[in-house]
Amino acid sequence: MTGRATVPDAARTARDAANARAVARLTGARPVLETIAPAGEVVPGMTARTVLVSGPPMPWERYEGGQRRAVVGAALYEGLARDEAEAEALLADGTIAVRPSHDHATVGSLTGVCTASMPVVVVRDESSGRRAFCRMNEGADRASLTFGVWDDGVGARLRQVSEVVSPALAEVLEHLGGIALTPLVRRALAMGDDLHSRHKAAGALLRATVLDAVLDLSGGGVAERHRALAAYLRSAEYLFLHLVMAAAKAAADGASGVAGSTLVTAMNLNEKQFGLRVSGLGDRWFTAPLPPVSTLRGRLYDGWTTDDLAYVGGESLITETVGLGGMAAAAAMPLQDHSAGTPREMIRLTERMYRITLREHPEYRIPALAYRGVPCGIDVLRVAGTGIVPAVHLGATLRDGGHAGAVLFLPPLEPFQRAAELLSAAPPAPSPLPV
């Protein structure tokens, strides 16, 4: 059935050992939300003229939709140009550098734009000491840089999150000594969240924790910034997604670079392409054109159909890399209309994912599957061998920008096949390390 059957026993043993080591780093991660800080102060390699963006690298001239609008908007927000024309010129000549988030220990939601002054969530994996980052959620408004919209309202909301909400949340996190994310994810999986398209439970638990801390900090009265934080928490439904994304990125980076491992360590999109990385093949991207938006499946807001959608990039797929999102569909029955359609198909979707993954997560468990661990650690050989691609729960964006709902995305098979072929052709030396 799988590509593994065609390789010699010694190579297979070495590969199994490499995969066991890689996936153990995924499942052994202990992510803690440490603080919120301006990207320029914490993100490695970030400069005053960097704009991070989601997706496998792509020449700037090929961006033409939501990501282009968001990059130009981010440049204007950051004060790198006086107007769009100047921004376009500086982007064209490389004075403003558009850089892939993944190369900066960062992941981006949808367009994924981030500039130096923008706040990022800082998540540290206590097992490895590794940090990863994701820009703070912009709040509840459907129009945002995340969803490919730039206007004065977007700018004002960005400033409020940057200057008021984020420092207040950082203060709370300092007071609490950080917030361990594993217990919240574990609990939320038993409460209908998939931790990609749905965060209602995790969000409520986080919100109560933060509000409690705000009370602790309010001996002399409640500060305005704390009231603003409370208001933000009432509405920013996807804040927790950004924490899980950074947590997953820290875990996946820890699992990268294991020689011979066929584990997927990243999946993402830009406007045009799907991309993935594999542990044993380091930072190389395997890409393929995105399927037509009409093949997406899911319920949208306001009567929109999938034909109204456009791809604007996205790296929240990192949650699927660690076994959440579409991989954990069976845990999130409230998402059925945005995913496989029925409770039975949600169960089947997750059951299929066990055929392409290396391990059941020892802590992230699904009550509806009698507490079986989520399918964790996508194996390109198993994907290539079965033809089953990872199921992804994705936020949907309108062609002209704006949040349109949530959909089920099935990535193209071909880049998994290419990575599998490459690894099958070059079996690694047996690993000298115990696993």
Next chain:
Amino acid sequence: MTGRATVPDAARTARDAANARAVARLTGARPVLETIAPAGEVVPGMTARTVLVSGPPMPWERYEGGQRRAVVGAALYEGLARDEAEAEALLADGTIAVRPSHDHATVGSLTGVCTASMPVVVVRDESSGRRAFCRMNEGADRASLTFGVWDDGVGARLRQVSEVVSPALAEVLEHLGGIALTPLVRRALAMGDDLHSRHKAAGALLRATVLDAVLDLSGGGVAERHRALAAYLRSAEYLFLHLVMAAAKAAADGASGVAGSTLVTAMNLNEKQFGLRVSGLGDRWFTAPLPPVSTLRGRLYDGWTTDDLAYVGGESLITETVGLGGMAAAAAMPLQDHSAGTPREMIRLTERMYRITLREHPEYRIPALAYRGVPCGIDVLRVAGTGIVPAVHLGATLRDGGHAGAVLFLPPLEPFQRAAELLSAAPPAPSPLPV
């Protein structure tokens, strides 16, 4: 299959109309948590020497376990006697009156004891204007009057809830103008709660709402009572149960007394007996001895087995009366070990309940059943005709008192049969009212 098949068509039509009217009152209820107040100030018929208790009425001399301990403890807490001996004497001669909660628009958790000074949650059904009550939850400690324990520690915690926490929560409720419960129940059913044995989602949502309001009230600094309320909310896992119980009681009382209706309007227990009421038969109790505790099924704390348990009464079964708890097992996969055992059996349990109920609730829905409404409105004729009894998720109490876990309780069939026979023998006149 059912008893209805044996009655003439006209009588059946009248009965169906009566049931439609009764169950519409159940499903049409719009419960709002209004305030928290001392029972003596709000509960109808409450006197300074009343002790309310769970269960169908039973002569005082027959109480010998947890309810007896709790009633004596409540009398001492209330200052109605100086010591146990005096309390026993005053209870024996009726100076202290032990009264069934249900006759006072009140329902009790487990032992269900309540005295005049103790705070109750006040829930108003906005559809009917009817109010119902349930004593405030005592907090997280496994030793409590609720679970049949009385000692100085229990007394101190009761006083803290009565004198500090409840006034603070009442202040919050006044600030908010009450809290509508239907939206919280609806959301919690999509988040793994059954609203009887599990309230983690509803509790988190309520807690965030209350903490937000506390911040609103803390302009000049956070008051000690508000900090105490926040601490209580962190730990009182079953607070929301008491709100749902009062909400269900208000709805069920509204559905009572519809001539000819075979709808169950109350189920409860005392130490010895299970009891139920039926809408068309008013306040009459149909009772039967409780099954042996060894027949209960579920996971308990600390290695206890069902043989270590004893019945101490309970009226949280009112939640099953409106379609929650065991009736909604399919919504609450995290309870599987405390109930039917596996995800599949949880689904089957709820599916069986549709065979004995009159309606699918139009608002309380189960994602795992493709958003089918919970089975609402138990019909004694259907129970008698099928032999299927309502599934109840019940808190478990140790023989010597204390919280021991949660179990699946299946009430005896016989009182349903007796009520069904009585109603079959006396078909009502056709209803003149539109339904």
